[in-house]
Amino acid sequence: MNALTVDVEDYFHVSALAPSIHRDSWSSRESRVVGNTQRLLSIFEHFDVRATFFVLGWVAERYPQLVREIAAGGHEIACHGFSHRLVYEQTAEEFHEETLRSKNLLEDITGSAVLGYRAASYSIVRESLWALDVLVELGFAYDSSIFPIRHDRYGIPNAERVPHRMSTPKGKSIVEWPLATARILGFRLPVAGGGYFRLLPYWVSRWGLASINRRDRRPFVFYLHPWEIDSTQPRVAAPWLSRFRHYSNLGKCEERLRRLLGEFHFGTARDGLMQRGLLAGTVKTC
Ligand SMILES: [Zn+2]
Numbered sequence: 047m048n049a050l051t052v053d054v055e056d057y058f059h060v061s062a063l064a065p066s067i068h069r070d071s072w073s074s075r076e077s078r079v080v081g082n083t084q085r086l087l088s089i090f091e092h093f094d095v096r097a098t099f100f101v102l103g104w105v106a107e108r109y110p111q112l113v114r115e116i117a118a119g120g121h122e123i124a125c126h127g128f129s130h131r132l133v134y135e136q137t138a139e140e141f142h143e144e145t146l147r148s149k150n151l152l153e154d155i156t157g158s159a160v161l162g163y164r165a166a167s168y169s170i171v172r173e174s175l176w177a178l179d180v181l182v183e184l185g186f187a188y189d190s191s192i193f194p195i196r197h198d199r200y201g202i203p204n205a206e207r208v209p210h211r212m213s214t215p216k217g218k219s220i221v222e223w224p225l226a227t228a229r230i231l232g233f234r235l236p237v238a239g240g241g242y243f244r245l246l247p248y249w250v251s252r253w254g255l256a257s258i259n260r261r262d263r264r265p266f267v268f269y270l271h272p273w274e275i276d277s278t279q280p281r282v283a284a285p286w287l288s289r290f291r292h293y294s295n296l297g298k299c300e301e302r303l304r305r306l307l308g309e310f311h312f313g314t315a316r317d318g319l320m321q322r323g324l325l326a327g328t329v330k331t332c
Contacts, residue, residue, distance in 0.1 A: 047321055047329075048259070049223065049267040050090075050097040050312035051124075051190065051239075053164060054083055054105055054116075057273035058282070059130045061167035061199060062291045066284035069129075072104070076280055079105055080112050082272035087119055089300070093307040096120050098315040100164040100190075103128030103148030110155045117156045122314040124162030125149050125186070132169035132199075133177045133191075142180050149184060161325070162315055164269075165191035168200035168225065178214040178222075187325055188221035190267055190315060195227055195236050207234070208264050209324055221324045223315055226266035228254030239269040244295040248302050255310060265318050268306070275300040 056079040058067050067075075083099075090097055099116045101123060106113050117123050127133075128148040133141060145163070152160050163186045170177050170191040181189055194205040206212070209223040225238035236242045237254030258266040273279055277296040284292070319325040 047313040047318045048255075048265045048310055049190075049315035049318045050095060050307075051164070051267060051269045051315055052083070052086060052097055052099045053126050053269060053271050054079065054099050054101040054112075055126065055130060055271060055273075056105065057276070057279045057292075059102060059104070060271070060273070060292060061130070061132065062288045063282050063284050066282055066288065077108070078276055078279055079272055080109055082276045083112055083116070085275060085300075086270070086272055087116065087121075089304065089307070090121070091119065093304075095307055095312045096122070096314050096317070097312065098122040098124050098162060100124045100126035100162065101152060102126045102130055103144070103151055104130065106148070106151050106155060113152065113155045117158070122162065122316045123152055123156050123158065123160060124164065124315070125152055125160050126164050127166055130166040132167055133165045134169050134171055134174040138176055138180060141177055142184070145180060146184055149186075159185075161187040163189050163191065165189075168193040168197075171200055172202050175215055178212070178220050179216045179218060182214055182218045182220050186220065188223060188315065188319055190223040190225070192222055193225045193236065193238070195234050203234075208262070209267075209319060209322055211324060221319055223267050223319065226255065226258060226268060228257050229262070230254075238267065240271065240274065241291050241294070243268075243270070243302065244274065244299050245291075248305065251302075252306070252309065255306075259310070265322070267315060267318075268312070270299075270303065275303065
């Protein structure tokens with residue numbers, strides 16, 4: 047079972063646009079996260095698929111009813127931190143404080159334990175692996191923040207590609223499900239979703255993801271943001287590379303997602319890890 051995951055945040059939280067959008071302006075901007083997430087929920091319902099929603103604490107605090115609605119659909123609620131600050135720009139103390147705040151908030155809203163964590167913009171990199179120890183301390187069972195590629199903002203280029211239990215710098219261990227990459231001519235092609243899903247032709251994503259299932263005989267983790275199916279979102283003035291990454295093919299994303307859901311088998315990250323014996327418990331949705 048592949049993991050379908052959603053990072054629940056608004057278009058103005060995105061790291062690619064962060065230099066152009068001051069945090070102080072977040073509350074006064076038009077929020078579209080509720081409607082976009084509800085649209086994803088209805089697509090998932092249509093395909094009878096359950097997903098993992100990594101919810102940003104900032105969003106959960108303002109829209110607790112949205113978190114309840116996601117959970118009521120049988121989906122997994124997991125944690126996307128509170129502030130969307132990059133992990134490697136925080137001290138361990140700051141990271142501990144904001145991650146605990148977000149986890150507590152999500153658990154209070156849903157009444158269920160939050161097991162999974164995903165960092166803002168995959169910012170657990172070699173220099174911030176200390177964050178895994180904080181996650182263990184806070185009781186997370188798994189992390190899905192390591193992108194095993196080279197990128198200007200994130201990535202550990204030679205990290206493991208498959209879900210596995212890994213050691214932390216302090217000698218503890220945590221389950222890691224890295225973002226999906228396909229092997230091609232000795233290279234790693236990021237096919238995990240998001241901007242890659244919008245920028246690459248659909249058949250390339252499909253080929254890459256199928257090769258992980260068939261050739262590697264492994265499940266993959268796929269991600270999307272609610273704003274990626276919202277082609278009429280307010281435009282932000284930003285440098286061309288940021289605009290290219292954020293706005294390319296927004297209008298094609300929903301239709302591609304529907305194709306993907308029809309062509310692959312998906313479930314929550316928690317259930318996928320249980321199925322592989324990496325987390326204790328039994329799979330409820332399969
Ligand atoms: Zn994010």
